[in-house]
Amino acid sequence: MPKSFSTLRINPARLFDSFSALSLIGATGDGGVNRPALSEAHLAARDWFCAEAESAGLDFHVDGAGNHSAVLTCQPSNLQTLLLGSHLDSVSNGGRFDGALGVAVALEVLKTIKENGINLKFDLEAIDFTDEEGTLVGLLGSSALAGRLHPEALKNPRGGRQNLLEGLARAGLSEAGIFTAARPKESLAGYLELHIEQGKRLERMGIDIGIVSAIVGIRSYRLGFIGRADHAGSTLMTDRVDASLGASAFTLAAREIVMGDFPGCVVNVGRMDFAPGAFNIVPARVDLSLEFRSPDEEQFEKMDTALMACAKEQVTRFDLGLEIECFEKHAPNAMTAKVQQVFADSCEDLGLTHVSLASGAIHDGQSFDGVCPIGMIFVPSVDGASHAPREFTKWEDCVNGANVLLQTVLRLGRG
Amino acid sequence: MPKSFSTLRINPARLFDSFSALSLIGATGDGGVNRPALSEAHLAARDWFCAEAESAGLDFHVDGAGNHSAVLTCQPSNLQTLLLGSHLDSVSNGGRFDGALGVAVALEVLKTIKENGINLKFDLEAIDFTDEEGTLVGLLGSSALAGRLHPEALKNPRGGRQNLLEGLARAGLSEAGIFTAARPKESLAGYLELHIEQGKRLERMGIDIGIVSAIVGIRSYRLGFIGRADHAGSTLMTDRVDASLGASAFTLAAREIVMGDFPGCVVNVGRMDFAPGAFNIVPARVDLSLEFRSPDEEQFEKMDTALMACAKEQVTRFDLGLEIECFEKHAPNAMTAKVQQVFADSCEDLGLTHVSLASGAIHDGQSFDGVCPIGMIFVPSVDGASHAPREFTKWEDCVNGANVLLQTVLRLGRG
Numbered sequence: 044m045p046k047s048f049s050t051l052r053i054n055p056a057r058l059f060d061s062f063s064a065l066s067l068i069g070a071t072g073d074g075g076v077n078r079p080a081l082s083e084a085h086l087a088a089r090d091w092f093c094a095e096a097e098s099a100g101l102d103f104h105v106d107g108a109g110n111h112s113a114v115l116t117c118q119p120s121n122l123q124t125l126l127l128g129s130h131l132d133s134v135s136n137g138g139r140f141d142g143a144l145g146v147a148v149a150l151e152v153l154k155t156i157k158e159n160g161i162n163l164k165f166d167l168e169a170i171d172f173t174d175e176e177g178t179l180v181g182l183l184g185s186s187a188l189a190g191r192l193h194p195e196a197l198k199n200p201r202g203g204r205q206n207l208l209e210g211l212a213r214a215g216l217s218e219a220g221i222f223t224a225a226r227p228k229e230s231l232a233g234y235l236e237l238h239i240e241q242g243k244r245l246e247r248m249g250i251d252i253g254i255v256s257a258i259v260g261i262r263s264y265r266l267g268f269i270g271r272a273d274h275a276g277s278t279l280m281t282d283r284v285d286a287s288l289g290a291s292a293f294t295l296a297a298r299e300i301v302m303g304d305f306p307g308c309v310v311n312v313g314r315m316d317f318a319p320g321a322f323n324i325v326p327a328r329v330d331l332s333l334e335f336r337s338p339d340e341e342q343f344e345k346m347d348t349a350l351m352a353c354a355k356e357q358v359t360r361f362d363l364g365l366e367i368e369c370f371e372k373h374a375p376n377a378m379t380a381k382v383q384q385v386f387a388d389s390c391e392d393l394g395l396t397h398v399s400l401a402s403g404a405i406h407d408g409q410s411f412d413g414v415c416p417i418g419m420i421f422v423p424s425v426d427g428a429s430h431a432p433r434e435f436t437k438w439e440d441c442v443n444g445a446n447v448l449l450q451t452v453l454r455l456g457r458g
Numbered sequence: 459m460p461k462s463f464s465t466l467r468i469n470p471a472r473l474f475d476s477f478s479a480l481s482l483i484g485a486t487g488d489g490g491v492n493r494p495a496l497s498e499a500h501l502a503a504r505d506w507f508c509a510e511a512e513s514a515g516l517d518f519h520v521d522g523a524g525n526h527s528a529v530l531t532c533q534p535s536n537l538q539t540l541l542l543g544s545h546l547d548s549v550s551n552g553g554r555f556d557g558a559l560g561v562a563v564a565l566e567v568l569k570t571i572k573e574n575g576i577n578l579k580f581d582l583e584a585i586d587f588t589d590e591e592g593t594l595v596g597l598l599g600s601s602a603l604a605g606r607l608h609p610e611a612l613k614n615p616r617g618g619r620q621n622l623l624e625g626l627a628r629a630g631l632s633e634a635g636i637f638t639a640a641r642p643k644e645s646l647a648g649y650l651e652l653h654i655e656q657g658k659r660l661e662r663m664g665i666d667i668g669i670v671s672a673i674v675g676i677r678s679y680r681l682g683f684i685g686r687a688d689h690a691g692s693t694l695m696t697d698r699v700d701a702s703l704g705a706s707a708f709t710l711a712a713r714e715i716v717m718g719d720f721p722g723c724v725v726n727v728g729r730m731d732f733a734p735g736a737f738n739i740v741p742a743r744v745d746l747s748l749e750f751r752s753p754d755e756e757q758f759e760k761m762d763t764a765l766m767a768c769a770k771e772q773v774t775r776f777d778l779g780l781e782i783e784c785f786e787k788h789a790p791n792a793m794t795a796k797v798q799q800v801f802a803d804s805c806e807d808l809g810l811t812h813v814s815l816a817s818g819a820i821h822d823g824q825s826f827d828g829v830c831p832i833g834m835i836f837v838p839s840v841d842g843a844s845h846a847p848r849e850f851t852k853w854e855d856c857v858n859g860a861n862v863l864l865q866t867v868l869r870l871g872r873g
Contacts, residue, residue: 277817278657279658302696309690310695315702317729323726403691
């Protein structure tokens with residue numbers, strides 16, 4: 044790469060102003076933002092995106108899935124586009140960095156390349172994907188663009204059908220229109236994303252940049268522990284068939300199993316619903332929301348088997364019934380080896396320390412597995428905080444990540 | 459007691475017809491009834507009560523708390539009334555015996571005594587107390603009549619203030635009027651109740667009648683286990699502060715403590731509320747609904763201390779915070795010794811087996827502790843079922859119980 048390119052840097056002051064303005068949209072006053080997908084606050088953030096694109100002289104367009112794009116046409120002869128993206132939606136009362144930083148950095152990379160008049164072998168597109176967080180469907184925009192969205196996913200979405208329809212109406216979108224966002228894979232040069240780590244590994248190791256090796260697979264189940272409702276005063280302890288015991292014992296045992304036998308994996312019991320749910324009635328049923336993740340498919344299968352065996356063991360122990368309902372199965376997605384290497388080269392060139400790690404969270408990048416090259420970098424999260432107002436990344440780390448993304452785009456586009 | 463009185467029996471066919479008609483009101487089609495306090499179905503059951511009283515030539519009145527009474531004046535010179543009662547309200551989708559059987563039996567006892575022209579030394583009053591089950595407040599009618607209702611209890615009732623106001627309006631009652639139901643203790647000769655056991659003890663022992671020694675005390679707490687919300691994918695297992703662990707460990711340990719160290723007592727974790735309650739977020743908080751009961755005050759205190767120490771131990775173990783909120787404290791209530799003895803004498807005379815046992819459930823009788831003599835008998839519950847449509851008591855057991863109540867009234871009223 045010519046010397047002039049390797050010394051190119053983004054404009055930190057411009058990025059700071061841009062990101063600061065974005066952080067005010069849907070701000071909750073405690074450092075966080077509340078911008079669920081297609082809410083009024085999210086749509087206001089998309090107005091910011093549109094204004095940013097126009098003031099930078101970038102082409103702007105919105106597809107049928109509501110994905111917002113700012114495009115820099117590098118050469119009229121280019122047949123492919125390199126997507127640089129993330130998302131402007133947040134979880135309910137989330138942080139201001141998750142997704143938003145990646146979108147602001149993507150725009151800044153395009154601005155830097157445009158103002159330096161650099162022609163790459165692909166066009167560049169900064170993109171804000173619709174509903175990454177899953178308030179409505181999850182990875183809605185990226186899976187639609189990648190041609191991976193199943194109509195079934197819109198029938199019974201995790202946020203409820205009514206919320207989806209209301210969100211689409213608010214954004215002027217239609218259900219049928221979402222599928223028109225699909226692009227031919229030949230048109231995609233790749234997808235790159237900068238994101239906060241959402242964990243403590245980089246901070247603990249004192250490393251500048253995480254180069255994502257794989258995005259974990261996720262499985263989620265609803266486990267129904269079935270007991271019998273009885274009067275909680277007049278029924279002897281020995282006569283009870285208490286669903287809470289199986290659910291509680293499973294919760295403790297699942298953690299032991301994963302921590303003991305599945306290093307690098309995680310398990311979460313995020314919710315229990317008790318029925319009938321009264322102080323004075325023995326629980327007839329507890330529905331437990333279970334999720335677990337692994338970056339490795341084989342390990343994933345073994346963990347699944349071990350956890351289901353554990354659930355069966357606990358219901359036998361407490362004389363309960365068990366109903367197992369699978370909600371979600373995402374296989375792990377490996378990031379493209381070549382892109383990981385170019386990220387590493389860029390870090391070396393910038394004098395930044397880097398480490399390869401798996402992403403425990405899902406990201407839009409996984410929608411492009413098998414469609415085009417994918418790459419992702421993490422910047423450190425202070426105290427690992429995520430999906431909360433206290434989520435924070437030091438400004439120096441944000442700038443470092445932006446420069447790694449810029450350098451990687453240049454290396455890939457001139458290579 | 460004269461021979462003619464000791465051979466007096468209730469009319470089983472008349473009781474059967476009466477109770478069968480009552481069971482149809484609010485029937486859910488599966489053997490149960492749905493008659494929450496002051497619901498339309500409950501008010502319809504009270505119309506049945508009114509018609510029963512009138513057709514039997516008993517005086518009928520309703521007090522300011524909505525308690526329905528059928529009165530048999532035995533002698534114009536009587537200054538006291540013996541109350542025979544129970545309640546016609548049910549839990550949501552409850553059984554047809556709980557409360558209703560006691561009211562039908564009380565009416566049958568009055569009919570039998572009236573048709574035999576027997577003069578007792580007190581008047582008799584069959585009474586249907588308002589809201590025993592606590593859909594609105596709990597023991598509302600009996601505590602109002604006993605002069606024990608605190609205005610505070612109506613401010614934030616367990617069923618919600620709105621439900622209470624709507625129920626009162628439906629029944630033509632007023633909040634201020636409830637307190638006018640209070641009677642001078644000098645006017646009360648006592649309170650007797652027949653109820654189903656709601657447990658398996660009598661059935662298991664093969665005994666006809668349970669003579670209640672005490673009604674258990676109840677304490678209920680909301681225990682808040684406080685952790686920290688984190689991303690359930692990107693946060694390492696060792697970095698989590700997971701509220702579900704404390705709540706689960708407490709649930710298992712509380713059962714061990716009560717079964718091991720507090721015989722005859724019970725504990726229930728009837729509900730847990732997870733916040734934020736998502737598959738993919740480590741639980742920041744679990745609010746656990748805890749209730750425990752003991753018939754003995756000293757044992758009760760020890761159990762309370764042991765359970766609270768257990769909660770503290772679990773939060774220390776998992777590095778959580780703890781918030782303790784006490785919801786309810788009912789002390790145990792002993793039944794009057796003399797009344798228990800007369801119940802036993804009546805059983806002996808009728809050739810029925812009997813046993814002394816504590817009531818694990820609360821009942822209107824406890825409102826009269828310290829006000830007047832109280833007595834209560836149980837008839838066996840098949841399989842111990844309670845608060846459920848499968849609740850059932852054999853007809854022979856219902857008739858036996860009714861005759862024990864009749865004989866006890868005669869013995870107390872002639873003695």
